[in-house]
Amino acid sequence: MKPWLWRGVKWAAAILLVVCQVTIVPSWSLFGCKPDLPLMVVVVIGLTAGLRGAAWWGGVIGLCLDGVSLAPFGVHTVLLAGAGAVVGSAHLQVNKQYLMVPALVFFVASLAYMAGYLFLEVLIYPNFTLKANVLGRGVGGAVYGAALVPWVLKGFQWMEGWGKRPPPRRRAWSG
Amino acid sequence: MAAKPSLWQKSRLVVLAGALIAVVILVFQAERVPVVNGFRDGVRLLAKGGGAAWSGVTYPFRLVQQVVVMHEEGAYVRKELQRLRQENIDVHETLRAYQRLEKLLAFQPPVGYRGVPASVVAYEPTNFVGGCMIDRGAKDGVFPAMVVMTADGVVGRVLAVSGGTSRVAFLSDPNCRVSVLVERSRVMGIVAGTGGRECEMLYVSADEDVQEGDRLLTSGQGGVYPKGLLVGRVSKVERSSSSIMLLIRVEPFVKFSRLEEVLLAFPLRNL
Numbered sequence: 065m066k067p068w069l070w071r072g073v074k075w076a077a078a079i080l081l082v083v084c085q086v087t088i089v090p091s092w093s094l095f096g097c098k099p100d101l102p103l104m105v106v107v108v109i110g111l112t113a114g115l116r117g118a119a120w121w122g123g124v125i126g127l128c129l130d131g132v133s134l135a136p137f138g139v140h141t142v143l144l145a146g147a148g149a150v151v152g153s154a155h156l157q158v159n160k161q162y163l164m165v166p167a168l169v170f171f172v173a174s175l176a177y178m179a180g181y182l183f184l185e186v187l188i189y190p191n192f193t194l195k196a197n198v199l200g201r202g203v204g205g206a207v208y209g210a211a212l213v214p215w216v217l218k219g220f221q222w223m224e225g226w227g228k229r230p231p232p233r234r235r236a237w238s239g
Numbered sequence: 240m241a242a243k244p245s246l247w248q249k250s251r252l253v254v255l256a257g258a259l260i261a262v263v264i265l266v267f268q269a270e271r272v273p274v275v276n277g278f279r280d281g282v283r284l285l286a287k288g289g290g291a292a293w294s295g296v297t298y299p300f301r302l303v304q305q306v307v308v309m310h311e312e313g314a315y316v317r318k319e320l321q322r323l324r325q326e327n328i329d330v331h332e333t334l335r336a337y338q339r340l341e342k343l344l345a346f347q348p349p350v351g352y353r354g355v356p357a358s359v360v361a362y363e364p365t366n367f368v369g370g371c372m373i374d375r376g377a378k379d380g381v382f383p384a385m386v387v388m389t390a391d392g393v394v395g396r397v398l399a400v401s402g403g404t405s406r407v408a409f410l411s412d413p414n415c416r417v418s419v420l421v422e423r424s425r426v427m428g429i430v431a432g433t434g435g436r437e438c439e440m441l442y443v444s445a446d447e448d449v450q451e452g453d454r455l456l457t458s459g460q461g462g463v464y465p466k467g468l469l470v471g472r473v474s475k476v477e478r479s480s481s482s483i484m485l486l487i488r489v490e491p492f493v494k495f496s497r498l499e500e501v502l503l504a505f506p507l508r509n510l
Contacts, residue, residue: 082364083361085364086361086362086363086364086372087360087361087362089364090362090496093496096366096435096436096496097366098366100364100365100366102364129364132361132364132372132406133363133364133365133368133406134363134368134370134398134399134406134408135365135368140364178366178367181365181367182367185367189414191414192414193413193414193431194413195413195432195433195434195435196434197413197433197434197435198366198367198413198434200434200435201366201367201434201435202366202367204366205366
């Protein structure tokens with residue numbers, strides 16, 4: 065695939081992901097908490113592809129999210145790219161064989177993301193009001209996402225393996 | 240010299256006519272002749288046996304033919320069933336949308352305002368802010384701080400506007416506040432979101448008359464929300480000895496997670 069076409073596909077995938085997050089994912093909410101699909105994807109890319117890919121994807125997805133979010137423009141871009149970079153830089157140290165490890169990584173990343181988001185909000189709007197419910201929903205969303213992230217990781221690994229699957233062996237000529 | 244015709248040649252027509260008459264008589268009198276009856280029964284039995292044998296021989300072929308026909312019919316019926324199911328869903332969805340829009344359009348906006356319907360196209364992606372995106376923007380005359388409502392009550396206000404879309408902050412968001420009054424006792428206060436399902440009514444003195452079940456309306460003060468819009472119902476009133484204010488929980492009339500269509504309150508002077 066040509067590089068410009070591949071870039072287009074990646075952008076389209078990012079937009080599709082954000083559209084899913086704002087349309088389908090809210091209907092999956094449990095007790096008002098919804099999973100953060102973009103962060104899940106960025107963390108999984110960070111765990112599989114490393115720093116550069118995760119930061120790129122984080123930036124692109126964050127940019128798309130900033131277009132639809134009520135948050136000040138740029139907050140999602142900065143936070144997702146940062147989350148991708150941090151997780152990506154540590155991806156070699158993380159043992160992905162145990163399902164709990166990616167879940168824990170996502171949980172921590174999700175809490176850090178929430179802290180960063182609220183910090184930037186308070187920084188930009190000094191009158192920003194923070195309530196316990198908001199924090200509770202953030203933690204609930206982190207737990208919800210952490211339960212799903214191993215499966216997203218498995219899906220990515222499967223896709224990676226599928227792309228690199230060797231061609232079937234031919235039977236040796238016996239004549 | 241021509242040969243003399245024989246007796247048969249002379250009388251064959253007569254003989255044939257006689258035989259025909261005899262056959263006719265036999266046919267009409269057949270029930271009385273046992274031989275004929277027996278012959279008929281034999282023919283009937285033979286025909287029946289032959290028919291049954293033929294039916295048995297052709298049965299597998301007919302069965303295969305029937306299976307083929309039934310398979311084709313089944314495929315057609317399945318396709319038709321699928322189409323009708325989809326049509327049924329479409330009809331029900333249209334009916335529900337019609338009912339919702341009918342309710343929305345029957346709602347009378349406050350004096351000096353005109354209600355313009357808009358559809359919710361997306362919800363806020365994070366768990367930290369309550370809001371949605373609607374399909375009306377600056378092109379339609381929407382401006383920031385415009386009031387968004389449904390027939391049930393206030394939804395919130397427009398926070399940001401772009402060309403064809405606007406972003407709306409819900410009343411349930413902690414950073415969204417509205418000045419209200421209690422319908423029964425005219426006590427005034429501020430309703431603020433808590434980030435959860437319920438809101439809270441602030442700045443109500445402990446000696447004020449507020450009871451559970453009281454309806455709250457917008458007071459019109461502050462200049463953002465027009466007066467008289469439904470906001471919610473008081474679900475809990477707590478009096479604390481350590482506070483001079485009441486702790487009032489409010490259940491909004493609008494279900495924020497189930498919004499599909501909303502009304503934008505356009506001030507008439509701006510149109």
